[in-house]
Amino acid sequence: MRHAISTTEDSVAARVGMVGAGQLARMSLAPATALGIDLHLLAEADSDSAAQIARRVTIGDHRRPDDLLAFAKGVDVVTFDHELVAPEHLEALAAEGHVLRPAPASKRFAQDKRHQRERLGALGLPLPAFATVAAATEVEHFAEANGWPVVVKAARGGYDGRGVWVMDSSAEVAARWPECTAAGALLVEAFVTIERELAVLVARRPGGQAAVYLITETVQADGICHELLVPARVTPGRAAEATELGLRIAEIVDVAGVMAVELFETTDGLVINELACRPHNSGHWTIEGAATSQFANHLRAVLDWPLGSTALMADAAVTVNVLGPPDGVDPRDRLPAALALDGVSVHLYGKAARPGRKLGHVTVLGDDLADALSRARHAAALLTGEATS
Ligand SMILES: Nc1ncnc2c1ncn2[C@@H]1O[C@H](COP(=O)(O)OP(=O)(O)OP(=O)(O)O)[C@@H](O)[C@H]1O
Ligand SMILES: [Mg+2]
Structure with missing residues (x-):
């Protein structure tokens, strides 16, 4: 890991660590500056959107527990510009006494579409019909019960429509199944007619x-x-x-x-x-x-x-x-x-x-x-x- 040059922190109101240095981190820099908050970023590369302009940048890998831990040690509170840190790594940071906001259990609702559907569904909140699936035949059974098209989703890691597949037929499920399974755990849900x-x-x-x-x-x-x-x-x-x-x-x-x-x-x-x-x-x-x-x-x-x-x-x-x-x-x-x-x-x-x-x-x-x-x-x-x- 490389740490950017550090100067005196006497005049800082608070040190917030943001894991990820995309555009959300970039747009957080101006309000941090206004409030006298030192916003530290864990970036993957100098070229990341926010790393280009931030003063306190650590280049590291959010997939590596050691990088996360070293980063967390330098800040008062850890937050995120994405949903990609593995839940077990978040738990490990919290167990070490670091303040994570949101907490790992909160973050999981956003990280894992299965977890989100199951937890909110159990409380009776309005969701599309859904099921967890591990095989193409299970998608077909779901479609037989709920009608085509269906929407297959990666439980984790999707964004901007990646990890979302609208399927119109069994043939399409068969053809695209390898692509779906490469994305890890899956769920299927009813296609919603959206107004x-x-x-x-x-x-x-x-x-x-x-x-x-x-x-x-x-x-x-x-x-x-x-x-x-x-x-x-x-x-x-x-x-x-x-x-x-x-x-x-x-x-x-x-x-x-x-x-x-x-x-x-x-x-x-x-x-x-x-x-x-x-x-x-x-x-x-x-x-x-x-x-x-x-x-x-x-x-x-x-x-x-x-x-x-x-x-x-x-x-x-x-x-x-x-x-x-x-x-x-x-x-x-x-x-x-x-x-x-x-x-x-x-x-x-x-x-x-x-x-x-x-x-x-x-x-x-x-x-x-x-x-x-x-x-x-x-x-x-x-x-x-x-x-x-
Ligand atoms: N069950 C559904 N029925 C109809 N359309 C859907 C359904 N689920 C998702 N979509 C469409 O696909 C889009 C992307 O889906 P979703 O928000 O789940 O994916 P994402 O890639 O994780 O998105 P984001 O970029 O917001 O993280 C939705 O905004 C919606 O337009
Ligand atoms: Mg979305």
Whole structure:
């Protein structure tokens, strides 16, 4: 492991260690700086999104217990920018007396889709029909009972639609089964006819004090989140129901820090998709759009400090993700064109442009959701080269 040069820590309010140095860690750096928090990162490489700009970076491997332990020793509290640290390694850190927020048992709800489904299902919360599966024939039996298509998911390690397979027939299951089993433990669930996808973002302190943001509407394509609309275009009753569900799940999970619950709105009501125990893509609008961003509230929550207001700062906030375009255009080269638009906040993550990769996002606030959406889409299209003026 390599440690970055360390200077005096006398003036530091707190030392937070974040395992992972992707864009979520990168966007945590500004609020950490504002609050005088020393944010230490465990990065895989100098080139990681947040490692490029952070001062306290340890290069190490989150799969190695020794690297995790050495990293934890240098900070007051350990938190995460991803879900990938093995549960047994988290338990080992906690057993050594390190403060993990969220705690390993909370994190498991986000790390293991089987665990999440089983625990929330046992409490009677709304989930799609599901089953754990170990063989293609079990998927077929599930489909016979619940109908095609079905959705096979990796219990662990999936993101941005990787580890999610929609299957239409036995033939498709047979053809894709090797790819599925390579992803480890699996579950299958009923394909939900989704009217709209929503996310509830909750920040919660260890003692239980919680702050919830306005419900976010998320627009996905090919398993990847493309757009965020706030307020979500749902009835007040549905928004209240989603808020209540998010807060209830935060209690059940006993999360410390920010948690996002992804929901499907169907004609029959809300269904839980999955949850994340960390700042989440669905909360990127909060940087400009909320009085306190998800990144600031995550730091405050893991330090057990008072949470900030989650109030929306305009009538509407829209975020559009900037995904690497197929022709390899690099949004960094198009930045001035997007910045020339009025009222557009651009965030680029310092990642090399690859097709489909999340390279940044733009946020627009306004007094009208449709207008903010069209301006944000325009800015994103300028960055990806899909628009030239
Ligand atoms: N049971 C389902 N029925 C219909 N669509 C589904 C179902 N499960 C997932 N999807 C679709 O696939 C997307 C990705 O699924 P999911 O959120 O489980 O995967 P993920 O790759 O872990 O996502 P993330 O990038 O949010 O971590 C969902 O946002 C939704 O659009
Ligand atoms: Mg998801």
